[in-house]
Amino acid sequence: MTSAASELERHITRLHSNGRLRVWSLIITFFVDVVALRGGRVALCTLQDAMGLLHIEPGAVRTALSRLAGEGWVEREREGRLSFYKLTAEGQTKFDEPTRRIYASTADHWDGEWTVAVDAGDN
Secondary structure, X not given: OOHHHHHHHHHHHXXXXXXXXXXXXXXXXXXXXXXXXXXXXXXHHHHHHHHHOOOOOHHHHHXXXXXXXXXXXXXXXXXXXXXXXXXXXXXXXXXXXXXXHHOOOOXXXXXXXXXXXXXXXXX
């Protein structure tokens, strides 16, 4: 195994060691960071393959997609025997502003001022 592959495997193991994995959260992240930026929809088998690289079972992906569809985050389109998923208009709207901030080409000009917040605790 290459050092890059072993490093990736270490991160995947750490991802799974933090308690119960929220598959729906990973799927939404994948939609926002990958799918929405490249056409907007993905075949179920492709999504299962991608999540499989993170050691997530296909059944867990289907269950998460079913719940996300029920909550209005994603919608399914059928083409013959294939299923494709995409973010709903509502799901996309929820991520438009954060996506613009994350992927903005230029940052706002910083005026050189800092704001520091200090938690004094219960004292």
